[in-house]
Amino acid sequence: MKKKRKGFSGERIIDLLKNSFAKDKRELGMPLSFSKIGFFPDAKFQYNDENNDEDYILIYCVDGRGYSEINNKVYDLGAGEFVIIPKGLNTKYYADGDNPWSFYWFYFKDNDEIIKQILAFFYKFNKNYKGFLEYGTERMALFNTVFDRLNKGYSDDNLIMLNICLMNFLTSLSFIITEGETSFHKGQGRISQSIEKMNKHLETSISLETLAKDINLSVSQFSLLFKNRTGVSPIDYFNQLKIQNACKYLDNTSMQIKEIAYKIGIHDAAYFSRLFKKIKGVSPADYRKRLPYT
Structure with a gap:
């Protein structure tokens, strides 16, 4: 290594x-x-x-x-x-x-x-x-x-x-x-399971309905429990994970912005750029310009 x-x-x-x-x-x-x-x-x-x-x-x-x-x-x-x-x-x-x-x-x-x-x-x-x-x-x-x-x-x-x-x-x-094994602890484990699934689908998409069904909750129950545990909604959390993944491509590859958008399951490059800027504060292009080797 x-x-x-x-x-x-x-x-x-x-x-x-x-x-x-x-x-x-x-x-x-x-x-x-x-x-x-x-x-x-x-x-x-x-x-x-x-x-x-x-x-x-x-x-x-x-x-x-x-x-x-x-x-x-x-x-x-x-x-x-x-x-x-x-x-x-x-x-x-x-x-x-x-x-x-x-x-x-x-x-x-x-x-x-x-x-x-x-x-x-x-x-x-x-x-x-x-x-x-x-x-x-x-x-x-x-x-x-x-x-x-x-x-x-x-x-x-x-x-x-x-x-x-x-x-x-x-x-x-x-x-x-x-x-211990109270509902709080069990709920935390279920949210951890959902986050693990999100991490496995960073290059595709996954619905709220699927995430909720996997842990036997309604969408509203799942969304409330998730926000109580993480401070953000499931969609916002998933988008943050996707943008973190996009940063790795920007850091380590010469892929075009639209290619990176596709790699994280977003097929609209303009939407990807808006989402990236909302989360990171800069556009994908400006983020790449800040890298020390660019």
Whole structure:
């Protein structure tokens, strides 16, 4: 497998410990739990191999597939799946060769008592390092808030916000665990099944009726449950997946725009361009112009 440790188009990385102000805050006793945070989109050939003695590592996959190897056990990660790797363990994490993942990653310490309690709770009831938390726009907004706040500086308020965002995410994991086999948990599993089916039909189309029927719900019930779990409608979610797939073709091929539209099951190139701009904020042509090699 070809390996690439860093340098992905569109990546975002912030290492707080390289900033003397943030480092001083931690040394003065402020409960600054994050040490590094990053996002790797479409991380082809990504590979990390390390023994991290001081930090926990949280890896949250939002697209594609990747793998985390922890103490010689391999965890397969797809959209919405995550691992929390304890400090002191040998670990590798790397992209799938055919469908490379996009993922957020966080290095953090259990400096705060509530974080220690949440982690202990997660490991006790989950009984392994892997979990599932449905992908949703509100969760992505939370992650992006962390990046945006830090890009504006390392004030006390921003560092406090950073900790709040981490605890928000970790707490949401605990709520999923405590639901156990209730209807919430079962509903989450059914939505995961629907998302898996969407991912298998990115180059074609699939109807709401089909998705709802597969999990024995009416269209209205399915749409409500889906939006409650992800924050968006099934159609909007499916379109986001299709546009993410289109970005891979724009990034890695010289295919024409109309050809890419056909590849993701949209036979109207003008509609594809409008949908792409609505989701990404730029047209497919402008998106391609932004790539470093164009």
